[in-house]
Amino acid sequence: MSIGFLSGSSLTAAVPLLLLVLVYKANARGCDFFTGTWVVDGSFPLYNASACPFIEREFSCQKNGRPDSLYTKYRWKPLFCNLQRFNGVDFLERFRGKSIMFVGDSLSRNQWQSLTCILHSSLPKAEYNLTRQGDVSIFAFPDYEVKVMLDRSVYLVDVALERIGRVLKLDSIEGSKLWNGIDMLIFNTWHWWNRRGPTQPWDYIQVGKEIKKDMDRMLAFEKALTTWAKWVDSNVDPAKTMVFFQGISPSHYNGTLWDEPSAKSCAGQKQPVAGSTYPGGLPPPVEVLKGVLSKMTKPVTLLDVTLLSLLRKDGHPSNYGLGGSTGLDCSHWCLPGVPDTWNEILYNLIIR
Numbered sequence: 001m002s003i004g005f006l007s008g009s010s011l012t013a014a015v016p017l018l019l020l021v022l023v024y025k026a027n028a029r030g031c032d033f034f035t036g037t038w039v040v041d042g043s044f045p046l047y048n049a050s051a052c053p054f055i056e057r058e059f060s061c062q063k064n065g066r067p068d069s070l071y072t073k074y075r076w077k078p079l080f081c082n083l084q085r086f087n088g089v090d091f092l093e094r095f096r097g098k099s100i101m102f103v104g105d106s107l108s109r110n111q112w113q114s115l116t117c118i119l120h121s122s123l124p125k126a127e128y129n130l131t132r133q134g135d136v137s138i139f140a141f142p143d144y145e146v147k148v149m150l151d152r153s154v155y156l157v158d159v160a161l162e163r164i165g166r167v168l169k170l171d172s173i174e175g176s177k178l179w180n181g182i183d184m185l186i187f188n189t190w191h192w193w194n195r196r197g198p199t200q201p202w203d204y205i206q207v208g209k210e211i212k213k214d215m216d217r218m219l220a221f222e223k224a225l226t227t228w229a230k231w232v233d234s235n236v237d238p239a240k241t242m243v244f245f246q247g248i249s250p251s252h253y254n255g256t257l258w259d260e261p262s263a264k265s266c267a268g269q270k271q272p273v274a275g276s277t278y279p280g281g282l283p284p285p286v287e288v289l290k291g292v293l294s295k296m297t298k299p300v301t302l303l304d305v306t307l308l309s310l311l312r313k314d315g316h317p318s319n320y321g322l323g324g325s326t327g328l329d330c331s332h333w334c335l336p337g338v339p340d341t342w343n344e345i346l347y348n349l350i351i352r
Protein backbone atom coordinates (compact mmCIF):
# COMPACT_ATOMS: atom_id res chain seq x y z
CA MET A 1 0.00 0.00 0.00
CA SER A 2 1.27 3.46 -0.83
CA ILE A 3 0.13 6.76 0.65
CA GLY A 4 2.21 8.76 -1.80
CA PHE A 5 -0.74 9.47 -4.12
CA LEU A 6 -2.41 11.86 -1.68
CA SER A 7 -1.87 15.51 -2.53
CA GLY A 8 -3.28 19.01 -2.07
CA SER A 9 -6.88 19.28 -0.98
CA SER A 10 -7.51 15.55 -1.15
CA LEU A 11 -4.79 15.23 1.51
CA THR A 12 -6.63 17.51 3.96
CA ALA A 13 -9.82 15.56 3.46
CA ALA A 14 -8.11 12.24 3.72
CA VAL A 15 -6.10 12.85 6.91
CA PRO A 16 -8.77 11.84 9.47
CA LEU A 17 -9.59 8.75 7.46
CA LEU A 18 -5.92 7.95 7.06
CA LEU A 19 -5.33 8.27 10.81
CA LEU A 20 -8.25 5.99 11.47
CA VAL A 21 -6.76 3.44 9.09
CA LEU A 22 -3.33 3.77 10.74
CA VAL A 23 -4.74 3.28 14.25
CA TYR A 24 -6.82 0.35 13.10
CA LYS A 25 -3.87 -1.29 11.39
CA ALA A 26 -1.55 -0.75 14.35
CA ASN A 27 -3.99 -2.50 16.65
CA ALA A 28 -4.95 -5.27 14.31
CA ARG A 29 -3.35 -8.58 15.10
CA GLY A 30 -3.22 -9.01 11.38
CA CYS A 31 -0.68 -6.26 10.69
CA ASP A 32 0.85 -6.76 7.27
CA PHE A 33 4.50 -7.50 8.05
CA PHE A 34 5.47 -7.62 4.39
CA THR A 35 4.79 -4.04 3.28
CA GLY A 36 7.24 -1.55 4.70
CA THR A 37 10.60 0.07 4.34
CA TRP A 38 14.20 -0.43 5.48
CA VAL A 39 15.52 1.95 8.13
CA VAL A 40 19.01 2.26 9.58
CA ASP A 41 19.07 1.14 13.21
CA GLY A 42 22.21 1.22 15.36
CA SER A 43 21.01 -1.75 17.41
CA PHE A 44 21.41 -4.02 14.39
CA PRO A 45 22.67 -6.56 13.34
CA LEU A 46 21.07 -9.17 15.63
CA TYR A 47 24.46 -10.90 16.06
CA ASN A 48 28.11 -10.55 15.28
CA ALA A 49 29.33 -12.92 12.55
CA SER A 50 32.46 -13.61 14.59
CA ALA A 51 30.17 -14.79 17.41
CA CYS A 52 28.75 -17.45 15.08
CA PRO A 53 31.64 -19.93 14.82
CA PHE A 54 29.85 -22.36 12.49
CA ILE A 55 28.84 -19.77 9.88
CA GLU A 56 29.58 -21.02 6.35
CA ARG A 57 32.11 -19.16 4.27
CA GLU A 58 29.51 -18.69 1.54
CA PHE A 59 27.49 -16.28 3.70
CA SER A 60 30.32 -14.82 5.73
CA CYS A 61 30.85 -11.67 3.68
CA GLN A 62 32.79 -9.73 6.30
CA LYS A 63 35.25 -12.60 6.76
CA ASN A 64 35.59 -12.71 2.98
CA GLY A 65 36.67 -9.08 2.98
CA ARG A 66 33.52 -7.08 2.28
CA PRO A 67 34.61 -3.59 3.35
CA ASP A 68 31.24 -1.87 3.91
CA SER A 69 28.97 -2.81 6.81
CA LEU A 70 25.98 -0.46 6.56
CA TYR A 71 24.07 -3.36 4.96
CA THR A 72 24.08 -5.12 8.37
CA LYS A 73 22.45 -2.12 10.06
CA TYR A 74 19.05 -2.12 8.43
CA ARG A 75 15.86 -2.96 10.28
CA TRP A 76 12.65 -3.80 8.42
CA LYS A 77 9.85 -1.44 9.39
CA PRO A 78 6.36 -2.61 8.35
CA LEU A 79 4.22 0.42 7.40
CA PHE A 80 1.62 0.07 10.15
CA CYS A 81 3.38 -1.67 13.02
CA ASN A 82 6.79 -2.57 14.38
CA LEU A 83 8.37 -5.99 14.43
CA GLN A 84 9.27 -7.30 17.84
CA ARG A 85 12.95 -7.95 18.12
CA PHE A 86 13.84 -11.64 17.91
CA ASN A 87 14.14 -13.05 21.43
CA GLY A 88 16.22 -16.22 21.20
CA VAL A 89 15.57 -17.38 24.77
CA ASP A 90 11.82 -16.95 24.33
CA PHE A 91 11.99 -18.78 21.00
CA LEU A 92 13.79 -21.77 22.51
CA GLU A 93 11.38 -21.90 25.46
CA ARG A 94 8.43 -21.97 23.06
CA PHE A 95 10.00 -24.81 21.10
CA ARG A 96 11.28 -26.80 24.09
CA GLY A 97 11.19 -30.49 23.18
CA LYS A 98 10.24 -29.69 19.59
CA SER A 99 11.73 -29.91 16.14
CA ILE A 100 11.96 -27.38 13.34
CA MET A 101 12.88 -28.23 9.77
CA PHE A 102 13.72 -26.08 6.77
CA VAL A 103 13.22 -27.95 3.50
CA GLY A 104 14.53 -26.64 0.21
CA ASP A 105 17.56 -25.34 -1.65
CA SER A 106 20.48 -23.16 -0.57
CA LEU A 107 18.14 -20.25 0.20
CA SER A 108 16.71 -22.54 2.89
CA ARG A 109 20.28 -23.11 4.08
CA ASN A 110 20.72 -19.33 4.17
CA GLN A 111 17.69 -18.92 6.46
CA TRP A 112 18.53 -22.00 8.55
CA GLN A 113 22.04 -20.68 9.11
CA SER A 114 20.67 -17.27 10.06
CA LEU A 115 18.34 -18.83 12.64
CA THR A 116 21.10 -20.96 14.18
CA CYS A 117 23.37 -17.89 14.41
CA ILE A 118 20.60 -15.80 16.03
CA LEU A 119 19.85 -18.55 18.56
CA HIS A 120 23.47 -19.32 19.36
CA SER A 121 24.35 -15.66 19.83
CA SER A 122 21.42 -15.14 22.23
CA LEU A 123 22.64 -18.10 24.31
CA PRO A 124 26.38 -18.18 23.69
CA LYS A 125 26.99 -20.41 26.70
CA ALA A 126 24.34 -23.01 25.86
CA GLU A 127 25.70 -26.24 24.46
CA TYR A 128 24.97 -26.99 20.84
CA ASN A 129 25.50 -29.98 18.62
CA LEU A 130 25.81 -29.66 14.84
CA THR A 131 25.64 -32.96 12.96
CA ARG A 132 24.66 -34.27 9.57
CA GLN A 133 22.77 -37.35 8.46
CA GLY A 134 22.62 -37.72 4.69
CA ASP A 135 20.87 -34.65 3.29
CA VAL A 136 19.78 -33.45 6.72
CA SER A 137 21.84 -31.06 8.83
CA ILE A 138 20.84 -31.00 12.50
CA PHE A 139 21.55 -28.15 14.88
CA ALA A 140 20.50 -29.17 18.39
CA PHE A 141 20.30 -27.35 21.72
CA PRO A 142 20.40 -30.30 24.17
CA ASP A 143 19.39 -28.16 27.19
CA TYR A 144 16.14 -27.25 25.45
CA GLU A 145 15.77 -30.46 23.45
CA VAL A 146 15.24 -28.27 20.42
CA LYS A 147 16.36 -29.36 16.96
CA VAL A 148 16.69 -26.89 14.09
CA MET A 149 17.16 -28.96 10.94
CA LEU A 150 17.75 -28.47 7.25
CA ASP A 151 16.67 -31.01 4.64
CA ARG A 152 18.30 -30.24 1.31
CA SER A 153 15.65 -30.88 -1.34
CA VAL A 154 16.01 -28.40 -4.17
CA TYR A 155 12.75 -29.33 -5.98
CA LEU A 156 10.71 -30.70 -3.02
CA VAL A 157 9.58 -33.44 -5.46
CA ASP A 158 11.88 -36.38 -6.29
CA VAL A 159 14.79 -36.84 -8.64
CA ALA A 160 15.22 -40.61 -9.16
CA LEU A 161 18.03 -42.48 -10.87
CA GLU A 162 16.44 -44.85 -13.39
CA ARG A 163 17.70 -46.92 -16.31
CA ILE A 164 17.25 -44.01 -18.77
CA GLY A 165 19.02 -41.55 -16.47
CA ARG A 166 18.04 -39.04 -13.77
CA VAL A 167 14.31 -38.31 -13.78
CA LEU A 168 12.68 -35.29 -12.15
CA LYS A 169 9.28 -36.64 -11.07
CA LEU A 170 6.73 -33.89 -10.68
CA ASP A 171 4.12 -36.21 -9.11
CA SER A 172 6.39 -38.04 -6.68
CA ILE A 173 7.36 -36.79 -3.23
CA GLU A 174 9.02 -39.73 -1.46
CA GLY A 175 11.44 -37.31 0.16
CA SER A 176 8.55 -36.27 2.40
CA LYS A 177 9.25 -39.29 4.64
CA LEU A 178 11.66 -37.05 6.53
CA TRP A 179 8.98 -34.42 7.23
CA ASN A 180 6.55 -36.49 9.28
CA GLY A 181 6.20 -35.56 12.92
CA ILE A 182 8.15 -32.29 12.72
CA ASP A 183 6.59 -29.44 14.75
CA MET A 184 7.40 -26.59 12.36
CA LEU A 185 8.14 -26.98 8.67
CA ILE A 186 9.41 -24.15 6.44
CA PHE A 187 9.48 -25.07 2.74
CA ASN A 188 11.08 -23.38 -0.23
CA THR A 189 11.83 -24.13 -3.87
CA TRP A 190 12.34 -22.01 -7.00
CA HIS A 191 15.96 -21.24 -7.84
CA TRP A 192 16.71 -24.62 -9.48
CA TRP A 193 13.69 -24.67 -11.78
CA ASN A 194 15.41 -22.61 -14.47
CA ARG A 195 18.70 -24.52 -14.44
CA ARG A 196 19.87 -25.79 -17.79
CA GLY A 197 23.10 -27.26 -19.09
CA PRO A 198 25.73 -29.08 -17.02
CA THR A 199 24.37 -27.98 -13.61
CA GLN A 200 20.84 -29.22 -14.33
CA PRO A 201 20.67 -32.31 -12.08
CA TRP A 202 18.20 -34.34 -14.19
CA ASP A 203 17.99 -35.75 -17.73
CA TYR A 204 14.23 -36.30 -18.06
CA ILE A 205 11.11 -34.87 -16.55
CA GLN A 206 8.09 -37.02 -15.69
CA VAL A 207 4.48 -35.86 -15.38
CA GLY A 208 2.05 -38.68 -14.61
CA LYS A 209 3.13 -41.54 -16.89
CA GLU A 210 4.65 -39.24 -19.49
CA ILE A 211 8.42 -38.87 -19.66
CA LYS A 212 9.78 -35.90 -21.59
CA LYS A 213 13.15 -34.34 -22.32
CA ASP A 214 11.94 -30.94 -21.06
CA MET A 215 8.85 -28.77 -20.61
CA ASP A 216 7.78 -25.24 -19.68
CA ARG A 217 9.64 -24.66 -16.43
CA MET A 218 7.02 -22.44 -14.80
CA LEU A 219 4.42 -25.13 -15.47
CA ALA A 220 6.77 -27.77 -14.03
CA PHE A 221 7.24 -25.58 -10.93
CA GLU A 222 3.47 -25.27 -10.55
CA LYS A 223 2.92 -29.03 -10.91
CA ALA A 224 5.59 -29.80 -8.31
CA LEU A 225 4.11 -27.25 -5.89
CA THR A 226 0.70 -28.86 -6.41
CA THR A 227 2.17 -32.26 -5.53
CA TRP A 228 3.71 -30.72 -2.41
CA ALA A 229 0.38 -29.02 -1.52
CA LYS A 230 -1.45 -32.37 -1.82
CA TRP A 231 1.11 -33.91 0.53
CA VAL A 232 0.54 -31.16 3.11
CA ASP A 233 -3.25 -31.34 2.77
CA SER A 234 -3.35 -35.09 3.32
CA ASN A 235 -0.51 -35.58 5.81
CA VAL A 236 -0.06 -32.57 8.09
CA ASP A 237 -1.98 -32.34 11.36
CA PRO A 238 -2.41 -28.59 11.98
CA ALA A 239 -2.87 -29.24 15.70
CA LYS A 240 0.70 -30.51 15.84
CA THR A 241 2.56 -28.94 12.94
CA MET A 242 2.91 -25.33 11.79
CA VAL A 243 3.65 -25.05 8.07
CA PHE A 244 5.27 -22.08 6.36
CA PHE A 245 6.38 -21.45 2.81
CA GLN A 246 9.52 -19.34 2.71
CA GLY A 247 8.49 -17.49 -0.42
CA ILE A 248 10.49 -16.52 -3.46
CA SER A 249 13.89 -15.04 -2.65
CA PRO A 250 14.85 -12.62 -5.45
CA SER A 251 18.19 -12.10 -7.22
CA HIS A 252 19.75 -8.84 -8.48
CA TYR A 253 21.47 -9.22 -11.85
CA ASN A 254 19.75 -6.43 -13.77
CA GLY A 255 19.92 -2.80 -12.60
CA THR A 256 17.16 -1.72 -14.99
CA LEU A 257 14.78 -3.33 -12.52
CA TRP A 258 15.84 -0.89 -9.79
CA ASP A 259 16.16 2.13 -12.12
CA GLU A 260 19.93 1.90 -12.42
CA PRO A 261 20.43 0.56 -15.97
CA SER A 262 24.22 0.86 -15.77
CA ALA A 263 24.31 -1.76 -12.97
CA LYS A 264 24.77 -5.25 -14.40
CA SER A 265 24.56 -6.94 -10.99
CA CYS A 266 24.51 -6.32 -7.24
CA ALA A 267 28.28 -5.71 -7.17
CA GLY A 268 29.16 -2.48 -5.38
CA GLN A 269 25.62 -1.88 -4.09
CA LYS A 270 25.81 -0.41 -0.60
CA GLN A 271 22.24 0.69 0.11
CA PRO A 272 18.72 -0.68 -0.31
CA VAL A 273 16.16 0.73 -2.71
CA ALA A 274 14.45 3.58 -0.82
CA GLY A 275 10.72 3.41 -0.13
CA SER A 276 8.25 0.54 -0.24
CA THR A 277 8.03 -0.36 -3.90
CA TYR A 278 10.36 -2.05 -6.37
CA PRO A 279 10.36 -0.55 -9.86
CA GLY A 280 10.83 -3.93 -11.57
CA GLY A 281 7.81 -5.54 -9.89
CA LEU A 282 7.60 -9.06 -8.54
CA PRO A 283 9.20 -12.07 -10.24
CA PRO A 284 6.63 -14.34 -12.03
CA PRO A 285 6.92 -17.40 -9.72
CA VAL A 286 5.35 -15.39 -6.86
CA GLU A 287 1.96 -15.47 -8.55
CA VAL A 288 2.24 -19.19 -9.32
CA LEU A 289 3.10 -19.92 -5.69
CA LYS A 290 0.25 -17.79 -4.35
CA GLY A 291 -2.15 -19.53 -6.72
CA VAL A 292 -1.20 -22.98 -5.44
CA LEU A 293 -1.34 -21.89 -1.78
CA SER A 294 -4.80 -20.35 -2.27
CA LYS A 295 -6.23 -23.75 -3.26
CA MET A 296 -4.94 -25.60 -0.19
CA THR A 297 -7.21 -26.88 2.57
CA LYS A 298 -4.66 -26.96 5.43
CA PRO A 299 -3.27 -23.71 6.84
CA VAL A 300 0.07 -22.75 5.34
CA THR A 301 1.52 -19.31 6.06
CA LEU A 302 3.43 -17.65 3.26
CA LEU A 303 6.53 -15.92 4.55
CA ASP A 304 6.15 -13.38 1.78
CA VAL A 305 9.73 -12.13 1.73
CA THR A 306 9.97 -11.27 -1.96
CA LEU A 307 9.27 -7.52 -1.91
CA LEU A 308 11.29 -6.71 1.20
CA SER A 309 14.21 -8.70 -0.22
CA LEU A 310 13.86 -7.13 -3.68
CA LEU A 311 14.58 -3.79 -2.01
CA ARG A 312 17.90 -5.19 -0.70
CA LYS A 313 20.13 -5.06 -3.78
CA ASP A 314 22.92 -4.36 -1.23
CA GLY A 315 22.41 -7.57 0.74
CA HIS A 316 24.08 -10.19 -1.49
CA PRO A 317 27.62 -11.59 -1.17
CA SER A 318 28.53 -10.33 -4.71
CA ASN A 319 32.34 -10.70 -4.81
CA TYR A 320 32.56 -11.68 -1.13
CA GLY A 321 30.91 -15.08 -1.27
CA LEU A 322 32.05 -18.62 -2.04
CA GLY A 323 33.65 -17.67 -5.35
CA GLY A 324 35.64 -14.81 -3.80
CA SER A 325 36.73 -11.89 -5.97
CA THR A 326 36.22 -13.89 -9.19
CA GLY A 327 32.76 -15.02 -8.15
CA LEU A 328 29.55 -13.04 -8.33
CA ASP A 329 26.73 -14.11 -6.08
CA CYS A 330 23.65 -11.90 -6.27
CA SER A 331 21.28 -14.73 -5.27
CA HIS A 332 22.25 -15.69 -1.71
CA TRP A 333 22.47 -13.25 1.19
CA CYS A 334 25.26 -12.13 3.50
CA LEU A 335 24.91 -13.04 7.17
CA PRO A 336 24.21 -11.15 9.28
CA GLY A 337 21.72 -9.72 6.81
CA VAL A 338 18.39 -10.09 5.06
CA PRO A 339 17.50 -13.68 6.17
CA ASP A 340 17.71 -12.47 9.79
CA THR A 341 14.66 -10.35 8.94
CA TRP A 342 12.90 -13.37 7.40
CA ASN A 343 13.43 -15.11 10.74
CA GLU A 344 12.36 -12.08 12.70
CA ILE A 345 9.08 -12.03 10.77
CA LEU A 346 8.72 -15.79 11.31
CA TYR A 347 9.16 -15.15 15.04
CA ASN A 348 6.55 -12.36 14.98
CA LEU A 349 4.09 -14.64 13.16
CA ILE A 350 4.61 -17.35 15.78
CA ILE A 351 4.14 -15.12 18.82
CA ARG A 352 1.09 -13.18 17.66
Ligand SMILES: *[C@@H]1O[C@H](CO)[C@@H](O)[C@H](O)[C@H]1NC(C)=O
Pocket residue numbers: 048049050051
Ligand atom coordinates in the same frame (compact mmCIF):
# COMPACT_ATOMS: atom_id res chain seq x y z
C1 LIG B 1 32.45 -8.54 16.63
O1 LIG B 1 33.32 -9.32 17.39
C2 LIG B 1 34.67 -9.01 17.17
C3 LIG B 1 35.53 -10.04 17.90
O2 LIG B 1 35.00 -10.36 19.16
C4 LIG B 1 34.94 -7.59 17.63
O3 LIG B 1 36.28 -7.24 17.40
C5 LIG B 1 34.01 -6.65 16.85
O4 LIG B 1 34.14 -5.34 17.34
C6 LIG B 1 32.59 -7.10 16.98
N1 LIG B 1 31.76 -6.29 16.08
C7 LIG B 1 30.62 -5.75 16.46
C8 LIG B 1 29.90 -4.98 15.41
O5 LIG B 1 30.17 -5.84 17.59
Ligand SMILES: *[C@@H]1O[C@H](CO)[C@@H](O)[C@H](O)[C@H]1NC(C)=O
Pocket residue numbers: 129130131138140142
Ligand atom coordinates in the same frame (compact mmCIF):
# COMPACT_ATOMS: atom_id res chain seq x y z
C1 LIG C 1 24.95 -34.91 18.70
O1 LIG C 1 23.92 -35.38 17.82
C2 LIG C 1 24.13 -36.69 17.33
C3 LIG C 1 23.08 -37.03 16.31
O2 LIG C 1 21.93 -36.27 16.43
C4 LIG C 1 24.13 -37.66 18.51
O3 LIG C 1 24.35 -38.97 18.04
C5 LIG C 1 25.20 -37.26 19.50
O4 LIG C 1 25.13 -38.07 20.65
C6 LIG C 1 25.04 -35.80 19.91
N1 LIG C 1 26.19 -35.40 20.73
C7 LIG C 1 26.05 -34.72 21.87
C8 LIG C 1 27.31 -34.33 22.56
O5 LIG C 1 24.95 -34.42 22.34
Ligand SMILES: *[C@@H]1O[C@H](CO)[C@@H](O)[C@H](O)[C@H]1NC(C)=O
Pocket residue numbers: 254256257
Ligand atom coordinates in the same frame (compact mmCIF):
# COMPACT_ATOMS: atom_id res chain seq x y z
C1 LIG D 1 16.79 -6.19 -17.73
O1 LIG D 1 15.44 -5.89 -17.52
C2 LIG D 1 14.86 -5.13 -18.58
C3 LIG D 1 13.45 -4.73 -18.13
O2 LIG D 1 12.67 -5.86 -17.86
C4 LIG D 1 14.88 -5.94 -19.87
O3 LIG D 1 14.33 -5.19 -20.91
C5 LIG D 1 16.32 -6.32 -20.17
O4 LIG D 1 16.36 -7.19 -21.31
C6 LIG D 1 16.99 -7.01 -19.00
N1 LIG D 1 18.40 -7.19 -19.26
C7 LIG D 1 18.98 -8.36 -19.19
C8 LIG D 1 20.45 -8.39 -19.46
O5 LIG D 1 18.38 -9.39 -18.90
